[in-house]
Amino acid sequence: MPKHFLMCRPEHFTVAYAINPWMNPDAGADRDVAIRQWEGLKAAYEELGHQVSLIDPVEGLPDMVFAANGATVVGGRVYGARFAFPERGPEGPAYLRWFEEQGYPVRAAEHVNEGEGDFLTLDEVILAGTGFRTDTKAHLEAQEFLGRPVISLSLVDPRFYHLDTALFSLDGRNVAYFPGAFSQGSQEVLRRLFPEAVLATAADAEVLGLNAVSDGEHVVINSEATALQLELKRRGYEVIPVELSELRKAGGGPKCCTLEIRA
Ligand code: ARG
Numbered sequence: 568m569p570k571h572f573l574m575c576r577p578e579h580f581t582v583a584y585a586i587n588p589w590m591n592p593d594a595g596a597d598r599d600v601a602i603r604q605w606e607g608l609k610a611a612y613e614e615l616g617h618q619v620s621l622i623d624p625v626e627g628l629p630d631m632v633f634a635a636n637g638a639t640v641v642g643g644r645v646y647g648a649r650f651a652f653p654e655r656g657p658e659g660p661a662y663l664r665w666f667e668e669q670g671y672p673v674r675a676a677e678h679v680n681e682g683e684g685d686f687l688t689l690d691e692v693i694l695a696g697t698g699f700r701t702d703t704k705a706h707l708e709a710q711e712f713l714g715r716p717v718i719s720l721s722l723v724d725p726r727f728y729h730l731d732t733a734l735f736s737l738d739g740r741n742v743a744y745f746p747g748a749f750s751q752g753s754q755e756v757l758r759r760l761f762p763e764a765v766l767a768t769a770a771d772a773e774v775l776g777l778n779a780v781s782d783g784e785h786v787v788i789n790s791e792a793t794a795l796q797l798e799l800k801r802r803g804y805e806v807i808p809v810e811l812s813e814l815r816k817a818g819g820g821p822k823c824c825t826l827e828i829r830a
Pocket of ligand 1: 590630633635655683684729818820823824
């Protein structure tokens with residue numbers, strides 16, 4: 568099944584501030600390299616037959632490339648983002664406006680939430696991260712607006728500040744995750760819900776290997792996550808490695824650059 572993604576070319580990408588442990592404004596980032604790597608990701612989706620729509624990047628919003636944070640779209644309904652840090656604040660309205668212009672029913676969020684960074688939609692439920700960015704009040708707000716059960720999961724390691732840095736959906740029913748990113752209680756919840764899950768190593772998580780995008784057959788994943796790639800192949804998935812090292816300097820990977828528009 569082809570998917571529909573929204574992406575934002577990193578024309579204004581830089582590491583200008585530090586709102587997660589990956590970011591070091593003194594180390595700098597190369598925008599041209601970031602754009603080239605991002606083009607590779609976009610091409611990978613298009614080769615797989617997925618549709619990619621683009622939102623215009625806004626000057627002064629260097630993290631806007633991380634489209635996953637822009638909203639959560641389920642069943643054609645758009646639940647807006649409300650960012651935890653003021654540096655990214657204007658991205659919420661920018662993404663919401665894009666959806667409004669395309670004719671989607673939108674809802675501006677009352678509570679802090681960073682879109683698909685913390686809301687991962689499976690077939691029957693939405694998994695929702697909290698601990699660093701998204702407020703649990705937004706979990707309830709999303710549940711009410713989107714009409715899907717939302718399961719809260721607590722993140723405890725600042726390197727994995729969004730749920731999508733620690734877990735991804737393999738096929739809408741099963742997931743891959745790094746247990747160490749979650750509280751004891753949430754690890755227990757994940758074990759109960761997903762006894763067949765793919766468990767990633769710390770080394771895979773540390774290269775943002777869990778920030779991957781699967782269409783149920785193909786997994787687009789950071790090239791450095793080698794053990795995880797092997798395990799995915801063993802489970803029958805086709806692995807599409809991509810190189811996004813420049814964007815990782817801001818704490819992002821393939822999934823961060825990708826907002827899924829679910830009809
Ligand atoms: N620098 C961005 C931030 O800290 C990275 C966002 C990555 N996006 C994601 N979906 N995990 O907010």
